[in-house]
Amino acid sequence: MRTNPTGRQLRLGAELRKLRERAGLTSTEAGQLLGMKQNQVSNMESGRMGVSPDRVRLLACHYECTDNALVEALTRMTNDRKRGWWEEYRERLPGSLLDLAELEHHATSLRDAITARIPGLLQTHDHAREIFRQAVTALTPPEIEHRLSFRIKRQDVLHRPDPAPYEAVIHEAALRMKVGGAAVSRQQLQHLLEMSERDHITLRVITFEAGAHPGSGQSIYYVHGPVPPLDTVYLDQSHGLAFLDAEAQLHKYRTLFGRLDAVALTPGESRDLMHTVLQEL
Incomplete structure (x- = not known):
């Protein structure tokens, strides 16, 4: 669990939250779709918990996001693990x-x-x-x-x-x-x-x-x-x-x-x- 997420990690989580909200789902409902607890979804959306490219694509699928360019951009944001x-x-x-x-x-x-x-x-x-x-x-x-x-x-x-x-x-x-x-x-x-x-x-x-x-x-x-x-x-x-x-x-x-x-x-x-x-x- 991250205690001090970077701005980029916060932005990724915020964009995932926007996708969920556009789909009209609560964090509890999203967790049920993903087999996760509600607090895990909240931690992911706040940047405190990491997310894999596959999970981003799965989220986009469940949220019915058809903007493929946005989804691929979000997946690339998950791969920046080395320190700048x-x-x-x-x-x-x-x-x-x-x-x-x-x-x-x-x-x-x-x-x-x-x-x-x-x-x-x-x-x-x-x-x-x-x-x-x-x-x-x-x-x-x-x-x-x-x-x-x-x-x-x-x-x-x-x-x-x-x-x-x-x-x-x-x-x-x-x-x-x-x-x-x-x-x-x-x-x-x-x-x-x-x-x-x-x-x-x-x-x-x-x-x-x-x-x-x-x-x-x-x-x-x-x-x-x-x-x-x-x-x-x-x-x-x-x-x-x-x-x-x-x-x-x-x-x-x-x-x-x-x-x-x-x-x-x-x-x-x-x-x-x-x-x-x-x-x-």
Whole structure:
């Protein structure tokens, strides 16, 4: 029995619960179909008990789920038994950050939309260190270094072989904000320009001239799973981190990203603006 399931294990259990509820079955009724006790079904759906690929397929059959792509995606989620690099931080960082790294590791594509800062996956060492120094909750120097090394390791998802496509929409304000001073800002802008040239990375800027726009003031991270029902929205807020996966929420943020695309500059125009800001520093 697991005492501390990961975010991925929790998500698998939650998706199995959704399938059961759509079938109109109670956990007791599901247990009877499977030859299990009600508490075993509850433990499976809460991520505390492991589940095999065959059992996932059996559940899907009993629940009359005809979405074969979803079922196969769920079976693949049962096979991730080896510990990821993020586990070395389990006693040093909040569990939600570890869940984010695990989510990114398995993503098929990633989308960021940030107003007032550079996305974490694109931050330089010095820029990120200054961000952590200004955290709402004061961090000690060792805590800052733990968070910094964790953030840099997360960036491996953009550099590994066959990386997932990554798209970021950044506001002009984030480009012009002198985080850490002019020298750090120049280094950060140069890094953005270099990353924007990579085939799997798309950077687009929303200018001041665009005025008010959808999602302003929010930091939104959309992580695509193997099938749309397994997508996740990650919100980084001052009071904590939130993961959203209800279909209505996913639809809302898919729509929001579509509206952001309509007001953002093209990738080429965005690079031109970054060059201009860099020259003005």
